Each structure stands twice: as C-alpha cells, then as structure tokens.
Amino acid sequence: AHWCGVFGHRPSYGLGHIHGHVPGATHRALEPKPRGAVFVRGDPSFHHDVAVSGPMARCCADLELAMRIIAPPEPVMAQSGWTFALPPPRATDVRALRAAAWLDFEAVPTDREYLALLQAAAESLQRAGAHVDFAARPFRSDEDTAKMREVCRLTSRNCSLRGAAASAIPHKAWMANEVRRNYMKESWARFFEKFDVLLCPVTPVPAVPHTEVPNL
Numbered sequence: 001a002h003w004c005g006v007f008g009h010r011p012s013y014g015l016g017h018i019h020g021h022v023p024g025a026t027h028r029a030l031e032p033k034p035r036g037a038v039f040v041r042g043d044p045s046f047h048h049d050v051a052v053s054g055p056m057a058r059c060c061a062d063l064e065l066a067m068r069i070i071a072p073p074e075p076v077m078a079q080s081g082w083t084f085a086l087p088p089p090r091a092t093d094v095r096a097l098r099a100a101a102w103l104d105f106e107a108v109p110t111d112r113e114y115l116a117l118l119q120a121a122a123e124s125l126q127r128a129g130a131h132v133d134f135a136a137r138p139f140r141s142d143e144d145t146a147k148m149r150e151v152c153r154l155t156s157r158n159c160s161l162r163g164a165a166a167s168a169i170p171h172k173a174w175m176a177n178e179v180r181r182n183y184m185k186e187s188w189a190r191f192f193e194k195f196d197v198l199l200c201p202v203t204p205v206p207a208v209p210h211t212e213v214p215n216l
Contacts, residue, residue, distance in 0.1 A: 001056050003207035009054045009063045013185070015086075016067070017074035018053045091196050095129035100136040100191075101199045110204045122199055138191035138198075139184075 001008050055066035073082050091097045101122040104110045110118070126132045191198075 002202040006056050007059055007063055008056045009067060011052055011054045011067065011071075013052055016053055016070045017077075018051060094125065097125070097130040097197065098195045099125060099130050099132045099197050099199055100195045101132055101134045102137060103134075103200060105204075108204045110201050111206055114201065114204075114206050118199070118201060125199075132199075133195070136191070136195065138187050 053070075055063055055070065057063045057066055071086060072078065073084065099122070101118075103115055103118045103122065122132050122134070
C-alpha cells in the first residue's frame, strides 16, 4: 500500500478488533460452523498474540474516520460490558510536538535517496518548531537490539508457515519469545513517555518494479 501512495494506520495493540480481517473461519460471528479445515480461529474474548488490524485509506482524514468506526471493542467483548475511550491527542500544535527520528538501521539500511527525503521531512518539522531528536532509540543496548531482531525473525518465520507446520515451533520457545515481546512493549511504552511520535521508513526501499511473473 505504501508503494502505491495509499495511507495506512497500524493502531496500538488492543485497539480495534481483528475478526473479518482475513478470509476463513476467523470469528464465530462470521462463520459459526466453519466448512473444511480451519487454520485460523481467533479468540473473540481476547486480542491476538502479536497482530493488530487497522484501516487503509486515500488520506489521513479518511483514516481518522475509519478508526472511529473500528475502534469500539470487539463485539463479543462489548457484550460483556468491556469498553474504553480514546484519549485526546497529546499535541495539536507542531511547536509542542516531541518527535524522534529513526531513519536508518544498520541491519536493514534505508535506500540513500529515500533516506534524504525522510531527513528533509524531519528537518522541516524542526523548522516549524517541533523538537526532533535524531539519536533517540527505544532500544539502547546491543542485547536489546539482538532481542528485537530475534523476535522479528521468529515471528516472520511463523507467519510464513501454513497448517500443521505453523505449530512446529515448540510451545516453550513460543512462551520464551512472549516474554521477550512483553519486554519490548515495555521499552516502547517508556520511549513514548518522552516522545509523541517516532518517524521512520515504512519500508527501507522505494517501490520495486511491477511484475506479473508468478512465484517471484
């Protein structure tokens, strides 16, 4: 979507619900009695382990409208009385904005031309009066960064599997990674106590050439 000029919003974990996000028997309200094999069946009383779901739209205004529609609690949870209220934005004036800019990462370098555009965008915020910190990072030590890389690697591997193969990762290993994920969440929470937004690339490279060659 990013390569096509489409706007997207990935909400905070727990905001919005997942049912209906993918085809298949993912929710009892959509398909109470699934037909055929079921590989994905979400728990409607709780959020998914690592996934969130957000809207895609033509502009930021449409994203806000869509979020107001999907932000209410998941229907089954709402029936049990669970509710929440979105907090107001912390900054409505650019001069009060506390921004961090993480524009490049040595493990996945950003395309140089793309990086220059990101740098210019961050500097334009500075000129408008925002505080922009180019050195701030949610993970400081090499150990923290290594944990982040390992969790991302294992999560990507698990998402690429299908059917019985998806359960090949031992439960003990999954639980150990759950601890690492929660540690990372805490690091991000502390980071956003000091900053309102983190500026970073959506992808490390510009759009790749379109092709219809299968299995590329």
